[in-house]
Structure formats: C-alpha cells, structure tokens
Amino acid sequence: MALEHIDDSEVDIVIAALQSDLTSFLNAWRPLFSRFHLIIVQDPDLKGELKIPQGFDHRVYTKSDIDQVIGPTTSIVFSGYSCRYFGYLVSRKKYIISVDDDCLPAKDNDGNLTNAVSQHLANLTTPATPFFFNTLYDPFREGADFVRGYPFSLRSGVDCALSCGLWLNLADYDAPTQALKPEHRNLHYVDAVMTVPAGTLMPISGINIAFNRALVGPALFPGLKLTGEGKLRWETIEDIWCGMCVKVICDHLSIGVKTGLPYVFRSDKGNPIESLKKEWEGVKKMEEIIPFFQSVRLPRTVTTAEDCLLEMAKSVKDRLGGTDPLFARAAEAMVEWVKIWKAAGASHSTLGV
Amino acid sequence: MPRGIPLLKDELDIVIPTIRNLDFLEMWRPFFEPYHLIIVQDGDPSKTINVPDGFDYELYNRNDINRILGPKASCISFKDSACRCFGYMVSKKKYIFTIDDDCFVGKDPSGKPINALEQHIKNILSPSTPFFFNTLYDPFREGADFVRGYPFSLREGVPTAVSHGLWLNIPDYDAPTQLVKPRERNTRYVDMVLTIPKGTLFPMCGMNLAFDRHLIGPAMYFGLMGDGQPIGRYDDMWAGWCTKVICDHLNLGVKTGLPYIFHSKASNPFVNLKKEYKGIFWQEDIIPFFQAVTLPKECTTVQECYIELSKQVKEKLSKVDPYFDKLADAMVTWIEAWDELNPAGAAVANGKA
Numbered sequence: 001m002a003l004e005h006i007d008d009s010e011v012d013i014v015i016a017a018l019q020s021d022l023t024s025f026l027n028a029w030r031p032l033f034s035r036f037h038l039i040i041v042q043d044p045d046l047k048g049e050l051k052i053p054q055g056f057d058h059r060v061y062t063k064s065d066i067d068q069v070i071g072p073t074t075s076i077v078f079s080g081y082s083c084r085y086f087g088y089l090v091s092r093k094k095y096i097i098s099v100d101d102d103c104l105p106a107k108d109n110d111g112n113l114t115n116a117v118s119q120h121l122a123n124l125t126t127p128a129t130p131f132f133f134n135t136l137y138d139p140f141r142e143g144a145d146f147v148r149g150y151p152f153s154l155r156s157g158v159d160c161a162l163s164c165g166l167w168l169n170l171a172d173y174d175a176p177t178q179a180l181k182p183e184h185r186n187l188h189y190v191d192a193v194m195t196v197p198a199g200t201l202m203p204i205s206g207i208n209i210a211f212n213r214a215l216v217g218p219a220l221f222p223g224l225k226l227t228g229e230g231k232l233r234w235e236t237i238e239d240i241w242c243g244m245c246v247k248v249i250c251d252h253l254s255i256g257v258k259t260g261l262p263y264v265f266r267s268d269k270g271n272p273i274e275s276l277k278k279e280w281e282g283v284k285k286m287e288e289i290i291p292f293f294q295s296v297r298l299p300r301t302v303t304t305a306e307d308c309l310l311e312m313a314k315s316v317k318d319r320l321g322g323t324d325p326l327f328a329r330a331a332e333a334m335v336e337w338v339k340i341w342k343a344a345g346a347s348h349s350t351l352g353v
Numbered sequence: 354m355p356r357g358i359p360l361l362k363d364e365l366d367i368v369i370p371t372i373r374n375l376d377f378l379e380m381w382r383p384f385f386e387p388y389h390l391i392i393v394q395d396g397d398p399s400k401t402i403n404v405p406d407g408f409d410y411e412l413y414n415r416n417d418i419n420r421i422l423g424p425k426a427s428c429i430s431f432k433d434s435a436c437r438c439f440g441y442m443v444s445k446k447k448y449i450f451t452i453d454d455d456c457f458v459g460k461d462p463s464g465k466p467i468n469a470l471e472q473h474i475k476n477i478l479s480p481s482t483p484f485f486f487n488t489l490y491d492p493f494r495e496g497a498d499f500v501r502g503y504p505f506s507l508r509e510g511v512p513t514a515v516s517h518g519l520w521l522n523i524p525d526y527d528a529p530t531q532l533v534k535p536r537e538r539n540t541r542y543v544d545m546v547l548t549i550p551k552g553t554l555f556p557m558c559g560m561n562l563a564f565d566r567h568l569i570g571p572a573m574y575f576g577l578m579g580d581g582q583p584i585g586r587y588d589d590m591w592a593g594w595c596t597k598v599i600c601d602h603l604n605l606g607v608k609t610g611l612p613y614i615f616h617s618k619a620s621n622p623f624v625n626l627k628k629e630y631k632g633i634f635w636q637e638d639i640i641p642f643f644q645a646v647t648l649p650k651e652c653t654t655v656q657e658c659y660i661e662l663s664k665q666v667k668e669k670l671s672k673v674d675p676y677f678d679k680l681a682d683a684m685v686t687w688i689e690a691w692d693e694l695n696p697a698g699a700a701v702a703n704g705k706a
Binding site: 132133135136137143145147148150151154164166172174177181184186189191192197200202203204205233237240283286287290 | 462484485486487488489490496497498499500501502503504505506507517519524525526527530534537539540541542543544545549550551552553554555556557558586587589590593609629633636637640
C-alpha cells in the first residue's frame with residue numbers, strides 16, 4: 001500500500017525533560033530525530049538549565065513559558081510527565097511523536113535498529129480498521145491484507161488518530177507487577193501493528209506515543225493527578241486516564257487507534273518496591289473508573305474533539321466527581337484545558353462526523 | 354523431530370475433513386500420534402481413504418453420516434469441508450483440534466518445527482481477557498504480563514473457548530484478493546496470542562482451530578455449503594460469527610494468533626470466486642446482523658443461545674435470501690442432532706450469561 005507522503009515540516013517531536021542532561025538521549029535518537037523540529041518541555045519542578053547537544057532544530061519551554069501561556073490555573077498541574085501536554089498545546093504541526101526521555105531506539109529480532117518515527121507515521125497515515133478484527137493484523141502493512149470473510153464495505157477503514165507503541169527491556173508494568181518479578185524484562189519483539197477495536201478499552205501508555213494533532217489534539221490532556229504522583233511512570237496514571245478518554249472519543253468520532261510497533265528500548269530506572277506505596281492509589285482508582293468508561297456514551301450531536309472532551313468532563317463530574325475529589329478536579333482540569341486550548345488558538349479544524 | 358508433551362491426549366480429538374489422502378499426517382506424526390483422530394470423509398463414499406499406519410482413528414463417510422443421523426443428516430454439508438462439524442458432534446472428548454489436509458508443520462523464525470497442537474492447548478488452558486485490551490497481548494504467556502493501568506479485578510480472566518491459529522505461506526484470502534495478489538505469501542511470523550475483545554467480530558478460519566467442546570461445541574455448526582447450496586467457503590465464517598456472539602454472551606474467551614501452520618495449497622481462485630460470490634454480497638447484511646444481535650439473559654446454555662440465534666436468522670436474514678430460511682432450520686436440526694448424540698451435555702449451563 002503506498003503511504004501518503006509526509007513532509008518533515010508536518011511533524012513535531014515532543015519530549016518532556018524530567019532529567020537535565022539530555023545529551024545521551026538525544027544523541028541516541030539523532031539519526032531519527034535530527035530531521036524534525038523538537039519541542040522540549042522542561043518539567044517545571046526541574047531546576048537549572050537543560051543540556052542539549054548541538055545539531056537539533058529545537059525549542060525549550062520552561063516553567064516561565066508555561067506560566068505565561070497558561071496563566072493562573074488551579075486545576076491543571078504541568079509537573080512531571082504532564083509537562084509534555086504543554087508541548088502538544090504549542091505545536092502547530094499535524095503529527096506529534098512523543099517518547100519518554102529514558103527511552104532509546106530499539107532493535108528488532110535481527111538486531112537491526114528500528115525507526116520508531118517512520119513506523120509511527122506509517123501507522124498514522126494508513127487507515128485503521130476498528131469495526132471488524134483482521135486476523136492478519138494491520139492489512140495495510142506490506143505483505144498483509146484483509147482475510148477471507150472480512151466485509152468489503154469495511155476495507156477502506158477510517159483515519160488513524162493515535163499510534164501506541166510498545167517497550168522492550170523495562171515494560172510499562174505497574175509497580176506491584178514489576179515488584180513481584182523484579183528481574184523480568186520484556187525481550188519479546190512482536191512484529192505486528194493492529195487496530196484496537198471500537199468499543200474496546202485499553203491502557204494507553206504515554207511512554208511511546210504518536211497522534212494526529214489535527215484529529216484529536218485537544219483530547220490528549222493533563223487531567224488526573226494522583227495525590228502521591230511521582231517522577232516514575234509507575235507512580236502515575238495520568239496517561240492511562242487521558243488514554244481512556246481519548247479511546248472513548250475516538251470510538252465516538254469513528255477514528256482509529258493502533259497499537260503494536262514501534263518499540264522503544266526503555267532504560268532501567270527506579271525501584272518498584274519503593275514506589276509501591278505511591279502506586280497503590282492509582283491501582284485502586286482504576287477499579288473505580290472502569291465501570292464508568294465501559295458505559296459512558298457521548299451524544300450524537302457532539303462532533304469535535306473539544307466538545308467531546310467537554311462532554312466527558314460533564315460525565316466525569318456527574319458520575320465520579322461526587323465519590324472522590326480527585327475526579328472532580330480531573331473534570332475541572334478537562335474543562336480548563338479546552339478553554340486554554342481554544343484561547344491559545346491551538347486548533348486546526350478538527351474532524352467532524 | 355522434537356516431541357512436545359502429549360497434554361490432554363485422552364481429552365482431545367483431532368478432526369480432519371478429507372476427500373483425497375491423508376499423507377500429510379506423516380509430517381504431523383510426532384505431534385499427532387498420541388491422539389485419537391476423527392476423519393470425516395467428504396465426497397464419494399465408495400472411495401477408500403488411506404490413513405497412514407499407527408494412528409488411532411475413526412472414519413465417517415456420507416453413508417455413515419446418513420445412517421447415524423437419519424433425516425437430520427440434512428444439516429451436514431455434502432461435497433464441502435463443512436462436513437467436518439459432524440466430527441465435532443460425534444466426538445466424546447472435551448477438546449477438538451481441527452486441521453485441513455493441506456496444512457503442514459510450520460517453522461518458527463529459528464527454524465524450529467512448530468508444535469501447533471501444544472500451543473493450542475496452552476491457549477485453551479489459560480484464561481482469556483475479553484473485557485480490557487492488554488497492550489502486551491496474552492498476559493498469560495511466558496514473558497508477558499498485564500500492563501500498567503490494567504484493572505486488577507479483570508486479571509483473572511475468563512475460560513477460553515476457542516483458539517484460532519494462523520497460517521504461513523498461502524494466506525487465507527478471499528478469491529478477489531487471491532486474483533489480485535496471486536504471488537503474495539504470508540512470511541511474517543507474529544509471535545503473539547491475543548484475546549479478541551468482547552463485542553468484536555472476526556473471520557474465523559477453520560484450517561487450524563481448536564475449541565473446548567463442552568464450553569462451545571454446539572455453536573460450531575459449519576452451516577449448509579457445497580452440493581445443492583448457493584454458497585461455499587463461508588462455513589467457518591458462519592460458525593465463527595455465531596460462536597463469537599455466543600461466547601460474548603456467556604463471557605467466554607476467543608484467542609487468535611499462534612500457532613502457525615504451513616499452508617501449502619492455494620485453491621483455484623476462479624473456483625473460489627464462484628463459491629464465495631454470493632457470500633461477498635450477503636456478508637454486507639450478515640455482519641450488521643451479528644453486530645446487532647442480542648441474546649436474552651434467559652439463554653444460559655450454548656444450545657439455548659444457538660436456537661435463539663436461529664430464530665433471529667430466520668426473522669432478519671430470510672429477506673436477504675431464502676437460503677437463510679433453510680440455514681435457520683438446519684441450525685435447529687443441528688442442535689437436535691447434537692443433543693441426541695450428546696445427551697449428558699444437553700442440559701449443562703456452559704457459562705454465565
């Protein structure tokens with residue numbers, strides 16, 4: 001299948017800097033990143049200046065930039081991993097690719113370095129197929145196709161809004177799981193991309209993600225901040241919360257979410273047992289929100305990502321806000337975010353259904 | 354040739370439809386010899402099918418089917434591999450593995466022969482996870498686990514009713530795709546198993562399939578195909594759609610992915626086109642039908658679900674073609690025949706609605 005040609009100028013790479021020295025990180029990604037513009041957002045809690053090697057077309061945003069653009073807000077906190085959403089806000093590109101600053105390019109089963117950037121873009125520029133499962137996975141990949149029994153009317157697919165990549169070495173497990181198997185590393189490179197079916201919920205990890213900003217930009221937002229949220233992924237669920245909302249919105253707008261390739265190599269970091277105390281809150285919260293997400297429905301009349309997010313916020317406030325101030329705050333943050341997004345003139349025309 | 358542990362050798366039957374010879378069994382001998390085979394001979398019953406020495410088997414031809422089922426034999430297809438479902442009905446075992454006679458032992462990327470039966474058994478004996486998608490695929494596989502954000506309350510999973518395997522070399526394409534891509538071969542070994550989410554339909558191929566007969570057996574009716582019928586090559590598709598809807602209703606799981614077999618024979622695409630042609634149009638009505646089907650809470654056994662489904666087929670699909678009226682009747686006949694041959698299992702509630 002011929003890929004839509006993408007200009008490098010249509011892509012921004014957004015990196016949340018949770019560490020000051022990005023030298024080895026960026027040097028490792030240099031062959032893949034150097035063609036593109038980088039938006040680097042410094043964690044507002046991180047003091048001092050970032051160390052960035054030469055040769056990258058980039059712009060760094062710090063706490064003062066965030067304060068200037070966002071202004072005073074009580075409900076959104078851009079600290080830690082959430083700072084990258086500021087990067088999504090200020091970007092004006094069609095495609096965004098975002099990886100955590102402790103991830104490196106991964107090697108495939110033959111030992112070759114893989115190109116996470118081109119794979120994400122390939123995922124985003126070929127159709128998704130959420131309404132019927134193809135047993136040979138993404139039919140738009142070379143060497144694959146729709147199988148016998150796949151209805152022809154569903155073969156043109158829908159636009160792909162989100163490309164969720166995976167991780168070798170340190171997989172994105174929660175703290176209890178990693179603590180139980182401290183030596184366990186993901187060595188399993190699975191050569192597949194697939195569309196996550198409509199109506200199916202999933203945990204969308206923010207570690208290695210790309211999206212079509214024109215389609216879903218405002219729907220990726222900083223919303224759910226745990227009381228004990230920390231600087232390690234297994235001390236957060238902000239991306240999981242955001243991802244569940246995005247999936248519901250994509251299903252509603254009949255646009256697709258793909259998962260699978262590309263992989264990144266995630267470096268060892270942190271001690272899961274130390275994190276367990278903080279992380280339990282997230283694990284408990286997931287149980288409360290599942291029935292909500294399984295049943296939430298958006299009105300037919302809502303056709304833009306912004307309006308979908310506002311409706312989601314309403315539902316969150318009505319159905320979860322009463323039980324826990326955490327969700328009430330999340331709902332406020334979602335509403336606030338849409339205001340900020342609109343005020344910053346951040347939207348391209350979003351897809352209507 | 355490596356030997357896998359013959360797990361479940363007294364609990365599993367291998368069902369093979371054939372009209373030619375069973376030479377392919379020689380290659381499978383190291384993996385199949387411990388098991389009992391049920392061979393369903395299609396086509397001319399006066400022909401003798403040669404079964405290689407050393408296999409424990411029972412063989413049924415059309416005369417046997419007519420003798421055993423009497424007038425109910427009308428539900429079993431003639432001159433089509435759909436007749437294999439007769440083998441499911443007469444089996445006395447808990448598990449069925451069915452394979453086509455042009456499917457050989459495949460090799461994994463390291464060159465090791467794949468013990469397909471062993472993988473199917475692993476898939477079936479470990480839980481499925483249909484309610485929430487795990488981005489690292491089957492969490493019960495060695496080396497995998499549930500990812501961050503996967504609710505703990507859903508980690509126990511549900512019993513697996515079906516294990517759907519795939520094919521290297523000749524892919525299972527429909528005739529139009531075969532005609533357009535006669536040289537395409539599936540060379541991509543995707544090292545994963547995953548649960549097909551609840552509410553998602555898929556095209557089930559009967560070439561390399563295993564299922565728990567006690568959990569879902571009566572739903573595996575392969576329909577009216579072949580001689581005297583307006584359609585062919587939709588037998589497994591039909592069984593798959595019925596099975597998935599019933600599994601979803603009874604909270605049973607369907608897995609797809611590994612194991613691979615090596616599919617050696619490409620059938621004639623022009624012959625296939627003649628067989629499939631009506632199906633290609635009809636599936637545009639069939640799919641929305643299955644997507645919209647709901648089964649009442651009162652249906653708690655597979656048979657009850659299936660009879661209810663047959664009523665809805667008659668009610669909603671007969672207007673597409675009178676064939677569906679006949680098929681709905683045949684579905685009822687099938688259940689009657691199943692219950693007659695399997696009296697003890699008839700009243701078992703196979704799952705919870």
